Amino acid sequence: MGVNMYAENNILVGANENTEVYLLSKLANRHGLIAGATGTGKTVTLKTLAEAFSDMGVPVFLADMKGDVSGLAKIGEPSSKTTERMEKYNLADKGFIFKSYPVEFWDLYGEKGLPIRVTISEMGPQLLSKILNLTEAQEGVLNIVFRVADDENLLLIDIKDLKSMINHVSDNAELYESKYGAVAKKSATTLLRSLLALEEQGGDMFFGEPALELEDFMQCDDEGKGIINILDSVKLSTAPELYSTFLLWMISELYEKMPEVGDMDKPKFIFFFDEAHLLFDDMAPAVQKKIEQIVKLIRSKGVGLYFISQSPSDIPDSVLAQLGNRVQHALHAYTPKEQKAVKTAAETFRPNPAFDTKEVISNLGTGEALVSVLEEKGAPSVVEQVDILPPQSYIGAIEDNFRAELMSISPLRGKYKEAVDRESAYEMLLNKIDNNPNIQTEIPPEAPIRDIPNQAEQAPSQPQAQQAPQQAPSQPQAQQAPQEEAPKQKGLLDDVIGIAVGTAVDQMTKQNKTTRSRKTTKQTTVEKATSTMVNTAAREVTKGIIRGLFGNMK
Known part of the structure; x- marks a missing residue:
């Protein structure tokens, strides 16, 4: 198997004493969900899946909300928990080896990654x-x-x-x-x-130029590994509307510009949407309807969308129903609202007669999860309680100087580093x-x-x-008003x-604007x-002419 954590293009997500759960690469574009309370292991699951897709030659985009996802760029190090799981499930025989992954850092503010601009x-x-x-x-x-x-x-x-x-x-x-x-x-x-x-x-x-070209997100390195594009969102998370709307724009652009490809052996691109509740909070019905349409149709273009949130209840039912591959980490059930969320999460899985899904969700340990993936014929598998595989890259944030070094050698630096201000x-x-x-x-x-x-x-x-x-020697007649x-x-x-x-x-x-005459x-x-003072009489507001939601939606 070499050094790849997948077998025959199927991604090993987790295992227990009796079984191993694989995500089928040809069904990875049927989207997915990673849910769980804070500190239960969602980030580890995100990194494990991103690594596997990269090994498979599939480019990835994800947001780094806390800074610790940046560890994908650094070779992993053994820990007691990692060593325990490696030995328990014979991961070395399956290709597990500590290594780094090809990454490209991005930042809407241009501080911890290449600047992202949109007109x-x-x-x-x-x-x-x-x-x-x-x-x-x-x-x-x-x-x-x-x-x-x-x-x-x-x-x-x-x-x-x-x-x-x-x-x-x-x-x-x-x-x-x-x-x-x-x-x-x-x-x-x-x-x-x-x-x-x-x-x-x-x-x-x-907002500005050079505007981002999404094709630059869909690259592989010289060894054929998919580039993992990491959007630094530590600062961006303080502007949730800007964050969620940018990612929504990205999804709509992918839908608009990527061609139909039909069924494929593996996806062309994987998009992880962290803090997904920010997208759906207070969303207008018309916008939600368009998102439902995009999620439903974009899979035919080879794009897999994976939403990450604390609870499945954060996602509208119409969208949740289209997320076929699911990883559910622990949820608390202390309040009536939390108990309802646990019940909802349990009901989204195909039951396993070996355990009570609702009971297990509240008692999962860190790094444990309930997992259900799509089977060959497209039906969800029976839910399994598994240990999530550890990442092969570094767990934690990388040093600033290491990040700066990686940014300095980026092949896209010359294209995006400096802003351009044309007429x-x-x-x-x-x-x-x-x-x-x-x-x-x-x-x-x-x-x-x-x-x-x-x-x-x-x-x-x-x-x-x-x-x-x-200073003007001659002025239009209107300036020569009567003395009074x-x-x-x-x-x-x-x-x-x-x-x-x-x-x-x-x-x-x-700042950072090129000079112009x-x-x-x-x-x-x-x-x-x-x-600008001309014609200030107020008028009644009409609804105006409503422009298309995401451009000329096909």
Whole structure:
């Protein structure tokens, strides 16, 4: 058998004194579930399965929520428990040997792995709505913004593009309402504030280019082992909406882009979704329906989805019914709610007459599990109580310097390490303002000050910019207002300049951005900010034009 923990492409998951439980590789794309309370051994099961798929030549993606999955990159070391199980089940004869696995580290923040970036357009309005926790009315406005951007060929790549488009559509609502529906100023302002909060969570680093190409997740090394792609999620776990929505986007992209392959001897790709309850918490029915569709159909594209959570009850029944390969670690049953969860978990298994499934679930030790896998004809096997096989790689987190060394030699480093900021909606809209010399003549004297959060506060630190109107030798006629209008116009202009300068300073201080030549000047920035005050009358929010959930779903 060499050094692989599988026999005839069947993965040895666990064993007891009487039997061994193998996961059939040709049915591994029928999805699976790893469940159990904290500290019962889910991570060990995850690593054991990931190693076996890698040995089989199947690339893997998984999230590292605590940092300890990174040990896959390091050669394992014997421990008393590992040695005990090796001897008990003769694992050396089955190919068990301590070794490391080929890994690629990723990180949405670019700190402990290659940065992952996705464009705003790729994410789409409905997934963005999930990240931002938008109401139906706010989501309707966001849909309109995306439609306008599409129709006017304005690229939405990063957050500043989206903010510019929201301002543009809101300020020119009268131009778009007959075709797309009305846009409420209040909803637009709420969207801007939500995007500011997303930026604080690292969204400004996540949205951009070069955008991730999923093909880079589906690689094997020179020895034919599948690359294990590890998303460092220790920091990301503090932004659960961003985490769950990114993984949902990944699943939808896999479904959309991968071709149909039919039945195969082994999967093309395995995707582990840790903390799966984050995906389904407070999920809109329409989104859940699409997930059900993806889970049902994506297996025909050679993709296996494995959800990891504390209890099967965290997964909707319609999705749970499609998870054919199951590993259930211990569950507590102290409260009525926990007792109900244990009962539900027990009922998902095909009973074994040798024991009471419900009773065993509450008394499993660490590293023990109830396992049921799909048999040759696709029916679930009788549940077995087994010891999960130990990983062959290192149990625990790797050192930071070792991680950094692996990252430095990544063949994908040159492709993803540095961000690229090409011309997109933000720059195109600024150019449109520059090329309209009469834009300030469109500003009515009575235009109220627009509410843009956290930008006008920066104005006092930019005294020179406030002199911009006096520096221009010639101005459109609208600026030569009667003398009695001066106090009113001056207060308005001060606020506008503060907003414009705040935005300009914010963009100049963005870190890791490549420099670009821009046509804008202080004066055109003031013109842009001033023009944003046009047409502030509030309108009723319509639902807008609902965009497809995950792009053009086949």
